[in-house]
Amino acid sequence: xxxxxxxxxxxxxxxxxxxxxxxxxxxGHDNLYWYRRVMGKEIKFLLHFVKESKQxxxxxxxxRFLAERTGGTYSTLKVxxxxxxxxxxxxxxxxxxxxxxGNTIYFGEGSWLTVV
Amino acid sequence: xxxxxxxxxxxxxxxxxxxxINCTYTATGYPSLFWYVQYPGxxxxxxxxxxxxxxxxxxxxxxxxxxKETTSFHLEKGSVQVSDSAVYFCALRKNAGGTSYGKLTxxxxxxxxxxx
Numbered sequence: 001x002x003x004x005x006x007x008x009x010x011x012x013x014x015x016x017x018x019x020x021x022x023x024x025x026x027x028g029h030d031n032l033y034w035y036r037r038v039m040g041k042e043i044k045f046l047l048h049f050v051k052e053s054k055q056x057x058x059x060x061x062x063x064r065f066l067a068e069r070t071g072g073t074y075s076t077l078k079v080x081x082x083x084x085x086x087x088x089x090x091x092x093x094x095x096x097x098x099x100x101x102g103n104t105i106y107f108g109e110g111s112w113l114t115v116v
Numbered sequence: 117x118x119x120x121x122x123x124x125x126x127x128x129x130x131x132x133x134x135x136x137i138n139c140t141y142t143a144t145g146y147p148s149l150f151w152y153v154q155y156p157g158x159x160x161x162x163x164x165x166x167x168x169x170x171x172x173x174x175x176x177x178x179x180x181x182x183x184k185e186t187t188s189f190h191l192e193k194g195s196v197q198v199s200d201s202a203v204y205f206c207a208l209r210k211n212a213g214g215t216s217y218g219k220l221t222x223x224x225x226x227x228x229x230x231x232x
Binding site: 004033035037040041042043044045048055056059091093098104105106107108109110 | 120152158159160161162165205207209217218219220221222223224225
C-alpha cells in the first residue's frame with residue numbers, strides 16, 4: 001500500500017513567487033494534516049482536513065497560505081507570495097477516521113522549501 | 117495550550133552506549149504520547165506510543181513509559197547503534213474514550229549521532 005506522498009520533494013523559489021505543494025494521503029484516510037518545521041525548531045501544526053472540510057486551521061500563519069482539499073482526496077498548500085521566513089520542511093500526514101480508532105498518524109517525507 | 121519540551125541536543129554517543137532523551141509535556145486531560153523518528157533523507161516515522169498512564173511503548177529496542185505523576189515520556193535504549201542516528205521527536209495528542217484524535221503537538225526534536 002502506498003504511503004503519504006508529497007510533491008515536490010525540494011523547491012527553491014525567489015521571495016515574492018508562488019509555490020504549490022501537493023499531498024496524496026493514504027487511500028481511505030479521511031484525516032489529512034499539514035505541518036511545518038522551520039530549521040531547528042519544533043514541528044508546528046498548520047491545519048487539519050476531515051474529508052474536504054477544514055476541521056482546524058488554527059495553525060495557519062497568515063493569509064499568504066491557502067490549503068485546499070477538493071473532493072476529499074489530495075490536498076494542496078499554496079504560499080503566495082512567499083517570504084524568506086516561509087523556508088522549511090512542510091509535512092503532510094493522514095490517518096483513518098477517528099471513529100474507527102485509527103489513532104496512528106502517518107507522515108510523508110516532506111517538501112523542503114527554500115525561499116531566497 | 118498543550119506543549120511538549122524535549123531535552124536540548126545534539127546528543128553524541130558511542131555505539132553500544134545507553135541513551136536517554138527526556139520529554140515532558142503540559143496538557144489538559146490525558147493525552148496519548150508518541151515518539152517519532154526522522155532518519156536522514158526520510159520522512160517522520162512513528163517509533164512508539166502510549167495511550168494511558170503507566171503504559172510502556174516499545175519498538176526496535178527503544179522504550180518509553182507514560183508517567184502521569186511527572187508528566188514525562190522519556191525515551192531510552194540500552195545499546196545504541198550507528199543506524200539509530202536520526203532526529204527524535206516527542207509528541208502528544210488529545211485522547212477521549214480511548215481514542216486519540218486531532219492534531220499532534222511536537223517537541224523541538226533532538227538530534228542523535230552515534231559514532232562507531
